[in-house]
Amino acid sequence: MxxxxxxxxxxxxxxxxxxxxxxxxxxxxxxxxxxxxxxxxxxxxxxxxxxxxxxxxxxxxxxxxxxxxxxxxxxxxxxxxxxxxxxxxxxxxxxxxxxxxxxxxxxxxRDDIRDALIHPGGLTLDELPPGTRIGTSAVRRIAQLARRYPELVTVPIRGNANSRLAKLEAGEADALLLAYSGLERIGESARATQILDVDTMCPPxxxxxxxxxxxxxxxxxxxxxxxxxSPDTWRETTAERMLLHVLQGSCNSPIAAHSSSGPDGTLSLRAMVFSLDGKTIVQAEETDGALDPVLLGTSVAISLLRQGGRELLDASAGPV
Structure with missing residues (x-):
């Protein structure tokens, strides 16, 4: 057969x-x-x-x-x-x-989880002048930019990475935030001006x-x-997706999370929920070698909900 x-x-x-x-x-x-x-x-x-x-x-x-x-x-x-x-x-x-x-x-x-800044003049986020228009439609990025760089302005920009780069060249934004792994996949990693660490821009x-x-x-x-x-990627993704499931989050939700596997077999999960203006944030992090990824994701999500995460998510919800 x-x-x-x-x-x-x-x-x-x-x-x-x-x-x-x-x-x-x-x-x-x-x-x-x-x-x-x-x-x-x-x-x-x-x-x-x-x-x-x-x-x-x-x-x-x-x-x-x-x-x-x-x-x-x-x-x-x-x-x-x-x-x-x-x-x-x-x-x-x-x-x-x-x-x-x-x-x-x-x-x-897993590929690189970090976001990258693309600026035609080669500037970093710290060097951008007030009023610089950052192209992104991701509420996760918008909230974190508003929290750390309130002097910058976000403008909605959608489409695949190639079309976003074309819109940048057309002047629809002064700079872009894109996933660095995406730039690598399309052979445009050299366009990245700055690769942001996860403390600056926690990933989705x-x-x-x-x-x-x-x-x-x-x-x-x-x-x-x-x-x-990859067994490590399976554990990390399972923990992150269980967190998202418990929070009932979608791509419209200002949620960021990052799970990582340690060399000793431990699994950690750090997660955040933001207000859209970035002024309010709740966060939680746990590390456990014995905890099942499903239980780890559930535990971190419950911690966020106890801190007011549900109210932040409800306030940020758009039309469905």
Whole structure:
């Protein structure tokens, strides 16, 4: 019997569903390379789709913000048009379960989690003059910039990394904040003026993580994909996503979180909830070697809620 995703005489074929942006296609190239290194005779076909989040240039809140970058890719998987869906975990909603009948089979080894400043004149955040327009639509970044650099101005700017860089060149903003790993994936890391440490700009849940999603009944594909996974990334992402789930946060929520694995097997999780103006912040951090990642994420989330995190999130909620 041929395994799922095979075409018999022509060899095994795996179809991967993805967003159609240049960055997403670069991410899939990483998955293709790792799969073919594992199984040299594997044929990998890429099936791109333009998502509602890619088409929409307004606020994601107007789309509900829930799965705007994932639902069309998920649909390819559910209908059997693809065998694997590749997602940036920062785009996967945490306030609702993954589509019934699917599961994440693995998370690849984590990329750089930091944000980067891109300024045409080569300035850092500390050097930018008051009134400088920083292009970003991420409420997490907006709140943290307002907290640390209230003299700077944020302007909404959306689209994939390539289009944001083009908008910067067109003068729609004076500088940009982008994920450094994204710049690396599209070959534009040299554009980064400053790479921000996590104390300056705490990342989103799932930063730098690619998740490979399969149908639950496709055991052969799950077994294959699982061999690509990183155990540390799995633990870190599980803790972060459980925190997001307990907080019922979405991409419209001013939540930042970062889990890291220690060489001694410990797992830590630091998380923050902000007011949109950055003036109010609640934060919590725990480290435990024995605590299950799910329990760690739950514990940190409860600590944030006890400090008033729910009220901050409710105040920041946009239309759904």
């Amino acid at each position: 041929n395994p799922p995703g095979s075409s018999g005489e022509t060899g095994r074929i795996v179809r991967i569903g993805t967003r159609s942006s240049p960055m997403a296609l670069a991410q899939v190239e990483r998955v293709r390379a790792e799969l073919t290194a594992l199984v040299p005779d594997l044929q990998v076909l890429v099936v791109p789709v333009t998502t509602s989040g890619d088409r929409w240039q307004g606020s994601l809140a107007a789309l509900g913000g829930k799965g705007a970058f994932t639902k069309e890719v998920d649909q390819l998987l559910l209908t059997g048009a693809v065998d694997i869906a590749v997602h940036c975990m920062k785009d996967v909603p945490g306030d609702r379960p993954v589509p019934a009948g699917t599961a994440f089979a693995c998370y690849l080894e 849940v799932g930063a730098g993580v690619l998740g490979l999603q399969c149908r639950e009944d496709d055991s052969a594909m799950i077994e294959l994909v699982d061999r690509l996974g």
